[in-house]
Structures are given as C-alpha cells and as structure tokens.
Amino acid sequence: MNEFGIIEKFFKKKQNNLSNELFHTDLMVGIGDDAAILKLSKNFPIAVSTDILVSGVHFSPTQDPRSIGYKSLAVNLSDIAAMGADPFAFTLGLGLSSLDEFWLEGFSEGLFEISRQFNCDLIGGDTVSNGKSPSFITITILGSLILGKALRRDGMMIEDDIWVSGDLGEPSAALLLSRKSSKLSKPSPRVKLGKELLGVANSCIDLSDGFTSDLRHMMKSSFSDNGADVEAELYFEDILNCISKKMRTWFSGTRTELDLCLSALGGGDEYELCFSAPEKRRTELESIGKSLNIPLTRVGKVKASDTIKTVKFNASTKAEPKLTLISRNKKFDNISLPSMGFKHF
Amino acid sequence: MNEFGIIEKFFKKKQNNLSNELFHTDLMVGIGDDAAILKLSKNFPIAVSTDILVSGVHFSPTQDPRSIGYKSLAVNLSDIAAMGADPFAFTLGLGLSSLDEFWLEGFSEGLFEISRQFNCDLIGGDTVSNGKSPSFITITILGSLILGKALRRDGMMIEDDIWVSGDLGEPSAALLLSRKSSKLSKPSPRVKLGKELLGVANSCIDLSDGFTSDLRHMMKSSFSDNGADVEAELYFEDILNCISKKMRTWFSGTRTELDLCLSALGGGDEYELCFSAPEKRRTELESIGKSLNIPLTRVGKVKASDTIKTVKFNASTKAEPKLTLISRNKKFDNISLPSMGFKHF
Known part of the structure; x- marks a missing residue:
C-alpha cells in the first residue's frame, strides 16, 4: 500500500x-x-x-x-x-x-x-x-473567532484572580504509577469553556506542561517589560479542592497533603484551562462553571512584588516569575515553588 | 536553551x-x-x-x-x-x-x-x-483565493493539451551525479504562474514525485469513474525541448536522447507545474509564459482510449493510467511508460 x-x-x-x-x-x-x-x-x-x-x-x-x-x-x-x-x-x-x-x-x-x-x-x-x-x-x-474577542496568554493584570478548570494531578500520577486513566488517554479539551471565557477572563492558557510551568508562561507573556515586579500567590487549601480524587486514592496513605499538592501543580498533560480574571468576575465565573458542569476553582492571585525590579523576563535572562504557595491555615511557612514541568530539550 | x-x-x-x-x-x-x-x-x-x-x-x-x-x-x-x-x-x-x-x-x-x-x-x-x-x-x-476560481487536479478533460512549466531533469540528475544545482537546493515555486492559470487551465498539479507519476495522479483524480478509457500521449520531440541544459551537459556523450527524455520524465523534486488546458487556450498560454518569462511547453494530449473499459482507477485496483511516448519523427516505435517516480513507502 x-x-x-x-x-x-x-x-x-x-x-x-x-x-x-x-x-x-x-x-x-x-x-x-x-x-x-x-x-x-x-x-x-x-x-x-x-x-x-x-x-x-x-x-x-x-x-x-x-x-x-x-x-x-x-x-x-x-x-x-x-x-x-x-x-x-x-x-x-x-x-x-x-x-x-x-x-x-x-x-x-x-x-x-x-x-x-x-x-x-x-x-x-x-x-x-x-x-x-x-x-x-x-x-x-x-x-x-468572534471579531474583536480572543483569549490571549498575555492579558494578565495585577490583582487578577488565578483560576483553573477541572481537577489536577491525575495524568501525571497515572503515568508514574502505570494506572489506567481516561483523563490521560482521552483528555477533554475545554472548548465550550474557552468560548464562555471570552470577554470575562483577562488571560488564558491550556495546561500541557504543568500548572506551575504554564502559569509562568502566562506571566512572562503578560509582564515581559516589568518581569520581577510581579509574582503569583497560590493558596494551598484551594488547590487541595481541585486535586483529582483518583490521584488521592492511588496515593492514599503514602503522601502528605502538601506532596499531593506539589505533584498536582507540577504534573503535565492536564489539558485544563488556567486563566486570570478580575475579582468582579467571580460570580459570573461561578455560574459559567455551573452551567457547563465544569468545576472552576479560584486558586491564586497575581500580586505586585517588592523584590528586585531590574530583572526582565525574556529568553536570554532566564528570569522566572516567582510563585509562592501559601497556607491560609498556616499549615506551613510560605513555599517558593521551583521551576518544574515538562522540559522540551 | x-x-x-x-x-x-x-x-x-x-x-x-x-x-x-x-x-x-x-x-x-x-x-x-x-x-x-x-x-x-x-x-x-x-x-x-x-x-x-x-x-x-x-x-x-x-x-x-x-x-x-x-x-x-x-x-x-x-x-x-x-x-x-x-x-x-x-x-x-x-x-x-x-x-x-x-x-x-x-x-x-x-x-x-x-x-x-x-x-x-x-x-x-x-x-x-x-x-x-x-x-x-x-x-x-x-x-x-478568488471566489469561484481554483486550479484542481481533477479537472482534466479528454482532448486537453498537457503542458509543463520550466525545464525537467536537473534535480534528479544533480542528486544522481552529486552535482551542485540551485534548482535542487532552491526551487522556484510557480506562484505567479498558478494565479495566471486560473480560468485558463482545466487542471494542475505541482511536480514533486516526477512528471509521469504526477501526471498519473492528475489523470486518476480526473477520470476515477472511467479509468482505462483514458490515456495520455506524450511527444518525444516536445519533451526534448524542455530538458534541462545542465542535465544535457552533465550527461554529454554518455546518454541517448531517449534516455535523457525518460530520465527527465521520471525524476522528482522539480516543483514545476504540470497542467492541462483546451486547445483554444494555446495562444493565451504562450503569452502568459512570455509575460512571466517562464517557458511553457505543450508536451502531450489527453486521449480517449480504446483499451479495456472495465478497470477503474482507485486505491484498491491499482490500475495505472496509460502513458505513451510518441516520436513524431518516427525515431522509435511508441513506448508505453512504466509507473515510476518517488515511492513513499
């Protein structure tokens, strides 16, 4: 043939x-x-x-x-x-x-x-x-597309909420443990959600490399001129709410909640959407999630940073946006998240 | 990086x-x-x-x-x-x-x-x-594209002239002899010509696999319902007119004219256009060639055939359109051209 x-x-x-x-x-x-x-x-x-x-x-x-x-x-x-x-x-x-x-x-x-x-x-x-x-x-x-409307990864604003769709952690856990996972083998691209986010979210990216990597891509695109002035706070208790139930079962008794959270934030192959939106859109986003029957979780916030202001994000400096994991219930001290995710080369 | x-x-x-x-x-x-x-x-x-x-x-x-x-x-x-x-x-x-x-x-x-x-x-x-x-x-x-106008490979008609742009044979000869060839390394896609052929040619294909292979693709697409009723006559003396001068020099004294012709018809990587057009378009096509400074050579004709009429062209029967090389000056008897060209698998 x-x-x-x-x-x-x-x-x-x-x-x-x-x-x-x-x-x-x-x-x-x-x-x-x-x-x-x-x-x-x-x-x-x-x-x-x-x-x-x-x-x-x-x-x-x-x-x-x-x-x-x-x-x-x-x-x-x-x-x-x-x-x-x-x-x-x-x-x-x-x-x-x-x-x-x-x-x-x-x-x-x-x-x-x-x-x-x-x-x-x-x-x-x-x-x-x-x-x-x-x-x-x-x-x-x-x-x-509809004329004049598009979700871009470079539209993130300071004080935006950071949201994620669906749950996190199952695909990378399934790979690690050689478990069957329909989320890994047949991911559901969030096409309907993307269309609903037009005019509501300020920025959006799909999660292929992993939450922390992809969030950093979005921050670099959005703040390339004032790189290190910006950081993201991620809230431990909120992220726990969107950890995959299957992943929890697979690791039951063998990992701490913090380990689960870090695995979920680092693992790739999710094909969920991570997006940012102003606070005033919270109610609207909650009802979009309900009407599509897709969990939408508010997991963090974009903050102005008070650290060194001279470093800019670009390919040559390799500066990475700072991500901090915070426990509202003070289960641990703030954790600065390392650069993780899928390496292409 | x-x-x-x-x-x-x-x-x-x-x-x-x-x-x-x-x-x-x-x-x-x-x-x-x-x-x-x-x-x-x-x-x-x-x-x-x-x-x-x-x-x-x-x-x-x-x-x-x-x-x-x-x-x-x-x-x-x-x-x-x-x-x-x-x-x-x-x-x-x-x-x-x-x-x-x-x-x-x-x-x-x-x-x-x-x-x-x-x-x-x-x-x-x-x-x-x-x-x-x-x-x-x-x-x-x-x-x-312009609305309603496109060159398709399935538009060939019986009695159409078969045309080819530029010259043939240099890329495959350069590969065979390890010679330098700008036509091999930097082919000139015939974008301007393609646009001029809109509304003039009945069918068109670009030559990547080789003239005989690509002509057969065009014939199969155009006559899939009455396969073996159709054949193409190719005229030896006209094809000699579009054999690459470089190729002639490289093979000087070592190959007959017929060998050169067969090599040129079989060799791939040309990126010329092969197209068919009704007889009444001849003058128009000659002036298009002149205005673009691209040689356009009329090398054959699509003919109704009187051979077996039951075979149809499709992927399963593997029937191949008949191509016959004819010398107007009777230098040789008619030659039925074998299926040649680049094999993908």
Missing part, C-alpha cells in the same frame, strides 16, 4: 460526511488535492495552531493506537480552546516508522471519534515513511 | 516585520500564544496544505541548513501555486534530533529568505526534541 492507498483506506473513506456546519456547502476541495480549499461563509478571524507528538516522548509505541489518534487531536483542540475559538478543521502530518495497518486502523478510529465529537473536520495532510525512526504526528488546527 | 529560547532567538526575532499586506493590521496574535489569530480583511476562500520533510528521506543531515530552510517552505509554496492560490502565512513544526544552534541559524535564515520573497509569514508552530532520530519539518501553509 502506498501513501495514496493509506489516505484512501484510513482517512478519506472514514471521513464520510464533513460534520462542521461551515462545510455543508463550503468545503470546495477536500482531501487528495495539493491543498484543501475552504470557502468560509462568514468574515471571522481564524485561529491557527500546530502541535507535534513524537513516539517515545508524547506517546508510547505500545499504547493503544485509538488513544493516540484521540489524544493527537485533543491536544490541538485544547490549544484552540485556550484562545476562546471554535475549532472547525485540521490537517494531519503523519511520519510512520512502518506501514502497520492495525495501528492505522486504530489511530484513525480514535482520531475521527473526537473529530466528530467536536465537529472539527480533517481537510488534508501528508504521510511519509520515517524509516526505522519513531513515528510522529503533526496536526495543524483551524478555529473561528 | 529550551523551546522558548529557540523560538525567540531563531524565529521570533528574525521575523521582524510581517511582510504580507494582509497582516499590516490584521495579525492579531502572532508567534508565542497557544494559536495565532488572523483577521482576514476580505471574505475569500482559503487554501490549506501540509507537507513533511524528513532527514535522510527529503534532505540530508549534511546538507547546508540554509537550503533545507529554503526548500521546506518552497515545496509548500509549490502546493499553493498548484491551486492557483496566493500564499500568505504558514506554521512550522520542527522535530529536532539535537539542539544544534549552527543548524538552526542556517535553517531559519533560509526559511525567512523565501518567506520574505513570497510575502508568506511565519505565524506559529511547535518544536520538539526527537531524541536520536532524524529531524523532521512539517509546514502547514495558507493561501488566499
């Missing part, structure tokens, strides 16, 4: 009908030409994001290929969610170490399962043989 | 100004957020294409990184050219086997050289460490 056979058998045939309403009349050229052509019926801004997954780094060669297909699109949907955009189409780049039809069958099923769920349609891509090397998957996803 | 350092040093800083006029006011979020956001000022259809290049397959680890950067975007621009679209933005996915700053410096310089040349701007992407494995590059490119 050559590239064209793979496209035909595993992707073009399974696509069947394009599910996004944008395409009912407006996909002019689909899979199989040099490019797909979309005629978008409305004049809206588009969000574009690319994510790569590499075998041995982001997924395991022995993992169920269905969950790899599902997760590949899920992590891209999560990026679109973090912008407050509405995903509608994606392209797929596949570098395959071997032509394993069983793997392709599972992969494409998982991929189309979540593609249909979110009405986000495969419109094209490329497939290459990658020799004996680990396989990789590159997805570029497109989303639509 | 981590992922963010790489983005900052080699990509964000070099970008300087976005060159495409679409972005002068309309790139709302650029590199560094979860997604880029484009507000497109006009309501046009967009073309989207993804291409992967893998080290050891599409480029060599010892190759000048500038030419790798240049070529990575060139092959994607060529896909957009083949649709008659106008490229305006791209995302870059980089899987790197090691953090080689010398390589990244050259790669990004070559990439931005052609990015500026075509006013096609980098808007985002992803970078991952790929361990000891060969590096790979995935680019997704966006182009704009």
Whole structure:
C-alpha cells in the first residue's frame, strides 16, 4: 500500500460526511488535492495552531493506537480552546516508522471519534515513511473567532484572580504509577469553556506542561517589560479542592497533603484551562462553571512584588516569575515553588 | 536553551516585520500564544496544505541548513501555486534530533529568505526534541483565493493539451551525479504562474514525485469513474525541448536522447507545474509564459482510449493510467511508460 492507498483506506473513506456546519456547502476541495480549499461563509478571524507528538516522548509505541489518534487531536483542540475559538478543521502530518495497518486502523478510529465529537473536520495532510525512526504526528488546527474577542496568554493584570478548570494531578500520577486513566488517554479539551471565557477572563492558557510551568508562561507573556515586579500567590487549601480524587486514592496513605499538592501543580498533560480574571468576575465565573458542569476553582492571585525590579523576563535572562504557595491555615511557612514541568530539550 | 529560547532567538526575532499586506493590521496574535489569530480583511476562500520533510528521506543531515530552510517552505509554496492560490502565512513544526544552534541559524535564515520573497509569514508552530532520530519539518501553509476560481487536479478533460512549466531533469540528475544545482537546493515555486492559470487551465498539479507519476495522479483524480478509457500521449520531440541544459551537459556523450527524455520524465523534486488546458487556450498560454518569462511547453494530449473499459482507477485496483511516448519523427516505435517516480513507502 502506498501513501495514496493509506489516505484512501484510513482517512478519506472514514471521513464520510464533513460534520462542521461551515462545510455543508463550503468545503470546495477536500482531501487528495495539493491543498484543501475552504470557502468560509462568514468574515471571522481564524485561529491557527500546530502541535507535534513524537513516539517515545508524547506517546508510547505500545499504547493503544485509538488513544493516540484521540489524544493527537485533543491536544490541538485544547490549544484552540485556550484562545476562546471554535475549532472547525485540521490537517494531519503523519511520519510512520512502518506501514502497520492495525495501528492505522486504530489511530484513525480514535482520531475521527473526537473529530466528530467536536465537529472539527480533517481537510488534508501528508504521510511519509520515517524509516526505522519513531513515528510522529503533526496536526495543524483551524478555529473561528468572534471579531474583536480572543483569549490571549498575555492579558494578565495585577490583582487578577488565578483560576483553573477541572481537577489536577491525575495524568501525571497515572503515568508514574502505570494506572489506567481516561483523563490521560482521552483528555477533554475545554472548548465550550474557552468560548464562555471570552470577554470575562483577562488571560488564558491550556495546561500541557504543568500548572506551575504554564502559569509562568502566562506571566512572562503578560509582564515581559516589568518581569520581577510581579509574582503569583497560590493558596494551598484551594488547590487541595481541585486535586483529582483518583490521584488521592492511588496515593492514599503514602503522601502528605502538601506532596499531593506539589505533584498536582507540577504534573503535565492536564489539558485544563488556567486563566486570570478580575475579582468582579467571580460570580459570573461561578455560574459559567455551573452551567457547563465544569468545576472552576479560584486558586491564586497575581500580586505586585517588592523584590528586585531590574530583572526582565525574556529568553536570554532566564528570569522566572516567582510563585509562592501559601497556607491560609498556616499549615506551613510560605513555599517558593521551583521551576518544574515538562522540559522540551 | 529550551523551546522558548529557540523560538525567540531563531524565529521570533528574525521575523521582524510581517511582510504580507494582509497582516499590516490584521495579525492579531502572532508567534508565542497557544494559536495565532488572523483577521482576514476580505471574505475569500482559503487554501490549506501540509507537507513533511524528513532527514535522510527529503534532505540530508549534511546538507547546508540554509537550503533545507529554503526548500521546506518552497515545496509548500509549490502546493499553493498548484491551486492557483496566493500564499500568505504558514506554521512550522520542527522535530529536532539535537539542539544544534549552527543548524538552526542556517535553517531559519533560509526559511525567512523565501518567506520574505513570497510575502508568506511565519505565524506559529511547535518544536520538539526527537531524541536520536532524524529531524523532521512539517509546514502547514495558507493561501488566499478568488471566489469561484481554483486550479484542481481533477479537472482534466479528454482532448486537453498537457503542458509543463520550466525545464525537467536537473534535480534528479544533480542528486544522481552529486552535482551542485540551485534548482535542487532552491526551487522556484510557480506562484505567479498558478494565479495566471486560473480560468485558463482545466487542471494542475505541482511536480514533486516526477512528471509521469504526477501526471498519473492528475489523470486518476480526473477520470476515477472511467479509468482505462483514458490515456495520455506524450511527444518525444516536445519533451526534448524542455530538458534541462545542465542535465544535457552533465550527461554529454554518455546518454541517448531517449534516455535523457525518460530520465527527465521520471525524476522528482522539480516543483514545476504540470497542467492541462483546451486547445483554444494555446495562444493565451504562450503569452502568459512570455509575460512571466517562464517557458511553457505543450508536451502531450489527453486521449480517449480504446483499451479495456472495465478497470477503474482507485486505491484498491491499482490500475495505472496509460502513458505513451510518441516520436513524431518516427525515431522509435511508441513506448508505453512504466509507473515510476518517488515511492513513499
């Protein structure tokens, strides 16, 4: 089977009908030409994001290929969610170490399962043989936005509350303990939540590297000119409220509450949204969480800092925003959180 | 240096100004957020294409990184050219086997050289460490189109002339003989030509796998319902007119004219356009070629065939469209061309 056979058998045939309403009349050229052509019926801004997954780094060669297909699109949907955009189409780049039809069958099923769920349609891509090397998957996803509205990571303000969706800790704990976890294998990108946060949150990021790392990314983007003037306070008792119940059970009796909290703040692969919003939005955010049936927890606050003011955040200085874990009930002295999270290199 | 350092040093800083006029006011979020956001000022259809290049397959680890950067975007621009679209933005996915700053410096310089040349701007992407494995590059490119106009590969009609731009044979000959070739290292995507062909050509494809392979792709797409009823005649004397002069020099005295012709038809990596058009468009096409200063050669014709009519083109039957090389001057008997070109698996 050559590239064209793979496209035909595993992707073009399974696509069947394009599910996004944008395409009912407006996909002019689909899979199989040099490019797909979309005629978008409305004049809206588009969000574009690319994510790569590499075998041995982001997924395991022995993992169920269905969950790899599902997760590949899920992590891209999560990026679109973090912008407050509405995903509608994606392209797929596949570098395959071997032509394993069983793997392709599972992969494409998982991929189309979540593609249909979110009405986000495969419109094209490329497939290459990658020799004996680990396989990789590159997805570029497109989303639509409302004019003038977007969630950015650089909009954080001093005195903003820091919020997080869902619970924390399960994916990294499942990896560590080799436990089954649907949150790890089939994360739920927070697309509906992202759209509701438009005009409410000041900034937003999706949690892929880990809460502390991703919060630092957001702070660096937002305060690049006055870096060390800013810090974040995180509240221990509030974070305990959003620690995964499964994680608690798995570690039952073997870890302190503080250990659990630090693990949850450091672990990656969450695909929850972390966002900041002014105090006056608290009631509104609580009702958004209720209406979507997604727990939203207020876990911290952005503060002006009184430490050295000369250091700026940028790639060369390597200055890292200060994060302090505080116990309201004085269970421990303030803890300055070290830089953690997934290292790309 | 981590992922963010790489983005900052080699990509964000070099970008300087976005060159495409679409972005002068309309790139709302650029590199560094979860997604880029484009507000497109006009309501046009967009073309989207993804291409992967893998080290050891599409480029060599010892190759000048500038030419790798240049070529990575060139092959994607060529896909957009083949649709008659106008490229305006791209995302870059980089899987790197090691953090080689010398390589990244050259790669990004070559990439931005052609990015500026075509006013096609980098808007985002992803970078991952790929361990000891060969590096790979995935680019997704966006182009704009005029409503209702696109060059498709499935529009070929019986009795259409078959045309090709530029010359053929140099890239594959350079690879075979290890010669320097700017056409191999820095191909010129035919973006201007593609746009001129809108409304003139019936079908179009860019030559990446090789003329005979890509012509067969176009025939399969166009005649999938009546496969073996259709064949293409290719005219030896006309093809000789578009054989690369460099290739002729390199093989001088060692190959027959027929050998040169077959090599040129089989060799990949051309990034010329092959297109079909009705006879009545000949004068118009000749003047398009003159005005763009690009040789356009009429090399064949699509014919109704009188062979078996039951075979259809599709991935499972593996039926291949018949291509016949004919010498008008009767230098040889008609030659039925075998299926050649780059094998993806």
